[in-house]
Amino acid sequence: MKKYVVLALLSVVSFIAQSADVPQTVHAKKALEIYRHIIAIPTVAGRGNVPKLAAYLASEFRLAGFPEEDIHILPNGETAALVVYYRGDGSAGKRPILLLGHMDVVEALDKDWQRPPFELTQDDKYFYGRGSIDNKLGVTMLSSTFIRLKNEGFVPSRDLIIAFSGDEETGMLTTRQLVQPELGLINAEYALNSDAGGGDLTKDGKPLAYLVQAAEKTYVSFTLTATNRGGHSSRPRPDNAIYDLANALTNIQQYQFPVMFSDMTLNFFRTTGQQLGGELGQAMLQFAEDPQNKAASDRLAQESSYIGTTRTTCVPTMISGGHAENALPQSVSVVVNCRIFPGVSVNEVEKALQQVVANDNIQFEVMGAPVESPISELRDDVMRAVSHAVHQRYPDVAVMGYMESGGTDGMHFRAKGVPTWGISSIFMDPDEMYAHGLNERLPIKAFYDGLDHWSVILKELAGHQ
Incomplete structure (x- = not known):
């Protein structure tokens, strides 16, 4: 615990040192208050804390003047969703x-982190804490913006509806709940997602582009299981379930799915390559010119930030097996997680993996219920509003659509016919994106520079012209 005492003291010193540069508006103070409070609630699977966070936010909305009948906590097992209506006057007719x-986050083990994961700490450059990016920043910015607009007396020309899920990082059961027809949320014209999109910066702080998430890859996991009659470990045989699975994984490791692309992904590489320059930027430009350029696609495949934009990817993530240290294994399983390019079915990927594994004795099982979602074509009014918000910070940066390699709640809304775009307030170096990993952090500048992001967008899309 001593390391945390030292870090706490350093955080206090850091806060005092930079306090003169921190915005002192009511909105800035409220946003930081919410951010600090919700990061301190460990909303990880199995702890049952999401309803506690939902209740806290609900109380903040009530204090801001939102009527009780417009605030809804929707329980779902140990977790919950939160829906808040900001009623408009209907004048837009939309x-x-x-x-x-x-509201949920990935587990973070205290012993592994350099700082306490469920406490907002900081140094002179970063805020630290689990969810500081994914997605308690988005929850903070949307919640504080609703409160800010209410305090300003803003009356939207159409209803605005917050829909916070409670298990996006696991089963997405609350997300599936939110898209049920009886709730009426899928009657919305479109959705804007705080959990995707955002601006990329170079390591020296130069803006590369602002990315609007207009598509995401299908998320699916397969369980691959090898079985065997087993036996005594003192009498080994060539037919061993662990060997079978190891060979299968080696085959998967060496396999690359075919290159795929769309007009949106080619434009993404063309624009980003021009901004980035260097060897990687040149590979992007070559790929945009000719996606079948193997040297270019191989170079992009070396980058974890970009390989997913060029093809379907599958990777092993969990393994289990055996029943005794002195016995030959009777069953060994591995989870292979895939992120599938839009337009490719889960069944096609499963068949491809079966061919790659080339062992009929290894059984495949699809985990859960994968959701395949379409691309949400960009629309002028949304892109114009986002551009206005972004250009207040970086006047000349390109604003463009992109495809997310990961998965978000947005897939469920797209699948139900609700166009969805990810438009986070973040601007940061993508190589510093530690979401889901150790010592998750957000640049302090990104937090405060993004305070007006949602206000600008919502006033343009739901204001009185």
């Missing part, structure tokens, strides 16, 4: 806008 985020 359907509501949904605003998405998720």
